[in-house]
Amino acid sequence: MTESWKDDNCAAMKAHYAVYSIPHAAALWCGVTDENIEQVLSEVTQVSSTGFGRSIWKHPDAPCVEPRSRAIAEAIEAGELPHGREDGKPLGEGDSAAYERRHILGRNLKIWMEKEFPNDKPAFLFDDIEQNSHTGINADSYRSLKAERDALQRRVDKAVKEFVTLRKDKETIEADRDRLKLLAIESTGLSQDTNDFELTKSKSWNELNRLVKLAVTDYPNWKGNQRKVQKSGNLQDWLTGTIGANNREAEIIKKILSDFYQELR
Structure with missing residues (x-):
């Protein structure tokens, strides 16, 4: 008898509750694979040591990390994307985490991305049906x-x-x-x-x-x-x-x- 529960990696649930730092989310958005993510995160640097630039990151071999981390950072700064600290719990209105400690929940990042970047559906947030669908085709139509x-x-x-x-x-x-x-x-x-x-x-x-x-x-x-x-x-x-x-x-x-x-x- 096949024990299907052993093969279920709960990808959708993990993406829903996952907590990402800004550089982590940006790197995954750029397509960095799970096996390379730790190395990439160890190599990213802030674009500035002061002010808002501390929440924007860059990588020498992944140029898209900077614009995507900037987009996330600006959304957080504008209050469009809820953020918290390492535990991912969204902070209350008027509260803010230090730039380096800002983290976001996968479900909030997905909602924001669907609104601001509807043509971008990275695999770490969207399943294969969602990736191959658009506003004119729902999941049932795709299936x-x-x-x-x-x-x-x-x-x-x-x-x-x-x-x-x-x-x-x-x-x-x-x-x-x-x-x-x-x-x-x-x-x-x-x-x-x-x-x-x-x-x-x-x-x-x-x-x-x-x-x-x-x-x-x-x-x-x-x-x-x-x-x-x-x-x-x-x-x-x-x-x-x-x-x-x-x-x-x-x-x-x-x-x-x-x-x-x-x-x-």
Whole structure:
């Protein structure tokens, strides 16, 4: 039994209650991955050691950290984005944390970002449905569209598999044709350079071709009436008797039949 609760990382819940410092939120907004976030945060510096610049951060290899930390810092300063200290608890009206200690809750950051930057939906705050949706498409519509797309993809995959199968069948038929041609040439004494058109003028070729088609078509019915198929016994008798092949033609036909029917291999 699969214990699904072990696989649930509660991503949506974590994002809702997560607490971010300004540089942390800015770095994640820039797309810094979880495995690199600690290193990046250890390398960020304030743009100024005094005043409002203490809440704006920059990184030498991630230039977008500065404008995004500035956007967050300005929203906090303007009272548009609730902030607190390290515990994330929003401060009351008129209260303010030191620039370096300012932290924000994920849910408040998400609400602010939806309003101010509706086209930005970073993965640390928005799930895949939200990231692939816009104001004209709600979650249900997205799921419906995704289901239709997945159904179409399955149809495409099925068509590709069928094409591959048909291609293999075509190659098998062509290989059988070439093998039959070679066997016919060997049995009739025709030249190896004989082309397909010249073969159609050969009575021996046309007769062998007719016998092969007849044998391949009738074999399943004949086999159904036999207790056991013996290639040098009843099969040989059937080919030379009912089908009308001579001994040499019967040997050729048996080789061709083995390409179609596994029990003769």
